[in-house]
Each structure stands twice: as structure tokens, then as C-alpha cells.
Amino acid sequence: EAGVAQSPRYKIIEKRQSVAFWCNPISGHATLYWYQQILGQGPKLLIQFQNNGVVDDSQLPKDRFSAERLKGVDSTLKIQPAKLEDSAVYLCASSSMGGVFSHEQYFGPGTRLTVT
């Protein structure tokens, strides 16, 4: 079974530039998550999709971050414009189900973003 794929693996940008990350979940997984992991901290959920609908985006800084999951499969996370404090690893995860019946989340390798 192929795992969660993410690209790019690394990205360096200057502040005020924009950047986009891509995630392809495990085939058949309905639920997709984006996490932000700042150095020295645990992952923090940014947004959760169930198929192509948003379940939870309460911690997404909506003035600069946006995410979409067209057709309920792949997802992109965008930052525009980036700030220095956005430097982090952005993790994508997927699970077969979501909601009340919580299932294991499978994580991708992450995208390491450095904002200079």
C-alpha cells in the first residue's frame, strides 16, 4: 500500500512570497489533515477535510493560509504572503474514516518550509 505523498520536500522562500504544498493521501482515505510542526513542538492541526468538505479549520490562519481538496482526493495548502513565523514542517495525514469513529492517521514525509 502506497503511503501519503507530499511535495515538495523542501522549500525556501523570502517573506511576503507565496508558496503551495501538495498532498496525495492513501487511496480510498476519506479524511485528510494538514498539520504544522514548528521546531521543538508537536504537530498542530491546521485543517481537516472529510472527502472534499472542511470539517475543522479553527486553527488555520485564514488571512494568509488557504487549503482545498478538489474531488475529495489530492489537496493543496497555500500560504500567501508568508511570514518568518511560518517556517515549519507541514505534514499531511490521511485516515480511512473520520468523526466519531476515529481511525489511525497515516502521515506523509512532510514539507520543510524555511522563510527568510
Added chain:
Amino acid sequence: AQSVSQHNHHVILSEAASLELGCNYSYGGTVNLFWYVQYPGQHLQLLLKYFSGDPLVKGIKGFEAEFIKSKFSFNLRKPSVQWSDTAEYFCAVNAGNTDKLIFGTGTRLQVFP
């Protein structure tokens, strides 16, 4: 709000030593509990999980964890660590009615031969 505390930020052990990593959470209702591991250069992967039933759960690679509801704890243990256990370990929790994971800050384990 839910939170997870991992008090050991960096643990250094010799091979064959016993390991116990602490994890405490704050939430009064039903919870699901997880330990994830991240080996150097690899992605996060699940070590073990507790949803219900026997509070002593066994995971991969000889790890186990015990859920003590009265102490709001889910400590990770291994009787004898190996060099290959060098990694970062994250405790995570979600409330019983949601699958949003709240992670602790992680514990970096270094095992020396």
C-alpha cells in the same frame, strides 16, 4: 481545551536500559490515546493506540503503554531499549467524539551502544 504534556524533553540511555516516557493529558471525558514515533529522516508512524478495553496496550517493536484514567496518564515503556530506538516520540490524544489529534511537544530519545 485539551492539552498533552510530555515532561521528558530529552532522554539519553544506554542499550538494554529500561525506558519510560511520561504523557499526561487534560480532558475529562472519553479519550483515545496514541504514541507516534519519528525515526531520523522518516515520517511519523503509529507505535500504539488505546481506544477502550485493556488499559495495557502493546505496540510494535516491544513497546507498551498503560492508560491510567485516574492519573490522566498514558506512559510509554520498553523493558530494554536498542540503539535503533533512537527517535522522537510523540504522545497524542483526541476526545471520544472527534478525531482531531492534540500532540505533546515530543521526547527525543538517544540510545547509545
